[in-house]
Amino acid sequence: MSTYLFENEEHSKLREQIRRFAATEIEPNAHEWEEAEEFPIELYRRAAEAGLMGVGYPEELGGVGGDLSHGTVAGDEMVLAGKSVGTVVGLWSHNIAIPPIIRLGTDEQKERFVRPVLEGRMVSALGITEPGGGSDVAALRTRAVRDGDCYVVNGSKTFITSGCRADFVTTAVRTGEDRHGGISLLIVEKSTPGFSVSRKLRKTGWWASDTAEISFDDCRVPVENLVGVENEGFLAIMHNFVSERVGLAAQCVAIAELAYRESVSYAREREAFGQALSGFQVTRHKLADMTTRIAAGRAITGEVVARHLRGEDANVLAAKAKNVASDMCSAVCDQAVQIHGGYGYMREYVVERLYRDARLYPIGGGTREIMNEIISKAERY
Secondary structure: OOOOOOOOHHHHHHHHHHHHHHHHHHHHHHHHHHHHOOOOOHHHHHHHHOOOOOEOEOHHHOOOEOOHHHHHHHHHHHHHHHOOHHHHHHHOOHHHHOHHHHHHOOHHHHHHHHHHHHOOOOOEEEEOOEOOEOOOHHHOOOEEEEEOOEEEEEEEEEEEEOOOOOOEEEEEEEOOOOOHHHEEEEEEEOOOOOEEEEEEOOOOOOOOOOEEEEEEEEEEEEHHHEEOOOOOHHHHHHHHHHHHHHHHHHHHHHHHHHHHHHHHHHHHHOEEOOEEHHHOHHHHHHHHHHHHHHHHHHHHHHHHHHHHHOOOOOHHHHHHHHHHHHHHHHHHHHHHHHHHHHHHHOOOOHHHHHHHHHOOOOOOOOOHHHHHHHHHHHHOO
């Protein structure tokens, strides 16, 4: 089994724990939930009871401890054993929604919002992207105007994972005029008058996760829901992007590994011209290329995790890892469909889903072009 270089016995035990849960609770229902474009909300509670929601989060807040390496391993095994990327990204949307609250929030905010999420009692989402723009975070237009002990919020967000069912959205808003220096983070609860889900979005992949466009119409959000300092939210968003991009790169590695495993199994069982597909050199070489590319993607992703845990600035390497892993994932999933032939084009086959799921990764969490801009600025071309 392919693993990251940083893994130790503790990570191995975590893999076993995650594998049991995903194989029992997710994989048997994977196709049904993907076709239904949602999974039961009860899954959050069951995942929390199994310790999955709290991986990488402080025990004093209801987590089970660990760090980015544990979260990376957990996500890897969830995809491999669960075989539903949409379910995994929907179930774990809190991994991008609550870190800013943990880092910058008050003790009261952590008790009100973080603990219930880690205990499976609430669902959280992150609201950054807007209908008029995504990658240029500093240009966001959703505005929050201070009015006494509240902020009055107007605007909209789109492509929000878990936006339909989220109990609150950690939302980027404009509180000042300066591009970078005028952004803040507010926790907007779904019970707030004026908060609404405009529509549920239908996507190419990630079907089992709900993705929404949400609107704010004179939403009065209490000042105590401000995360950190007013007008200093941009840096918090950028800090959040590093771990998010590592997570996306790791998902690419897991998706590609699953596509590879499905292809190996199919090639051994499927016969053509009197022998298994794996008996043909062309098939074996396809598989060899796939596993080699996966190894490269896993290596650079693991290096980002290791550097981050050492306290090094891993922003640029995270951008490189995301590009390498997303390109690799698309290529591997394409070859997986090719090996499966006509069956690879059928929706009941896992590789068909993975092929669709893979297309998100050069876009989400910062496009491939934005990653290249980050890299090129660091290299000072």
